[in-house]
Ligand SMILES: Nc1ncnc2c1ncn2[C@@H]1O[C@H](COP(=O)(O)OP(=O)(O)OP(=O)(O)O)[C@@H](O)[C@H]1O
């Protein structure tokens with residue numbers, strides 16, 4: 059259906075958690091917490107108007123070329139030969155904390171690609187939109203569940219250096235490239251599959267009051283791993299992807315299968331208390347716990363659980379609170395894993 063007659067549209071994109079323990083850069087889930095863009099077309103020649111409320115309201119730039127949502131949209135439109143955003147009023151409502159491991163940048167990138175698709179009437183397929191998301195955010199584990207919903211495993215094809223380099227491609231993480239080339243639309247980068255998720259399992263996200271930039275958390279990782287550590291993660295990820303869909307919940311198996319030797323051990327200095335949380339919050343010590351891990355690049359702690367959500371969250375908060383130098387305050391959210399991903403609704 060043509061969108062030309064619609065003067066208003068709303069884009070909603072779920073928050074996500076990447077990795078889920080051993081699935082570094084592979085697994086992610088979509089949550090019942092939504093970045094929302096309320097958009098209204100303005101008369102031709104009008105300047106873009108952007109307003110913003112919620113997380114990041116004090117810091118997020120509202121200039122089209124600087125804001126991650128609109129600069130992603132501008133990148134996508136430029137590959138279609140459209141070099142400015144159509145006149146729009148955009149109101150952003152963002153409940154996803156920034157830099158905390160709940161995929162705020164992935165959701166912003168997905169929102170930007172969908173904004174370009176809707177505003178420019180590009181009629182892209184979801185798979186093509188995933189390609190664009192992956193040009194901006196190179197690891198697929200946040201953008202794939204944000205776009206498609208549910209519990210998602212994904213990978214991307216290896217790109218040639220010239221496909222990766224154009225400096226005109228915005229990056230959710232700061233980039234090092236400098237070549238002034240036009241954007242290169244590439245095809246068929248992302249591959250994914252939605253996995254089953256037992257809806258009895260909810261997510262308790264404990265969010266401390268400090269940020270860890272994904273770029274810093276990735277810089278903490280080694281370039282090489284031992285064969286034993288790779289096998290350790292591969293064995294667990296294979297078991298975990300099925301175990302999370304089964305009924306009844308096998309908490310002991312899931313908890314063991316969520317252990318990881320690829321990223322969490324190298325990031326623990328960035329998240330004080332992480333080691334103690336992983337060691338002491340188990341299905342045996344805290345009934346209801348199914349598994350525990352760092353959410354994305356952190357510092358949010360993700361506890362999968364079937365009951366006692368508040369008590370479990372308080373146990374994580376207590377560990378954050380007694381870290382050196384006064385500890386950390388934190389808040390928590392009990393979230394559902396949602397099967398729907400990003401949506402666009404048209405009005406008028
Ligand atoms: N709604 C938004 N609007 C504009 N920019 C955003 C928005 N959300 C996130 N960003 C940008 O993304 C940055 C955070 O990205 P980062 O990858 O460090 O954390 P994250 O995506 O929250 O965590 P993770 O990738 O570990 O889940 C912010 O500092 C901001 O620049």
Ligand SMILES: N[C@@H](CCO)C(=O)O
Nearest residue numbers: 076083197272354355
């Ligand atoms: N897989 C990514 C997710 C963060 O965006 C990481 O852990 O670095």
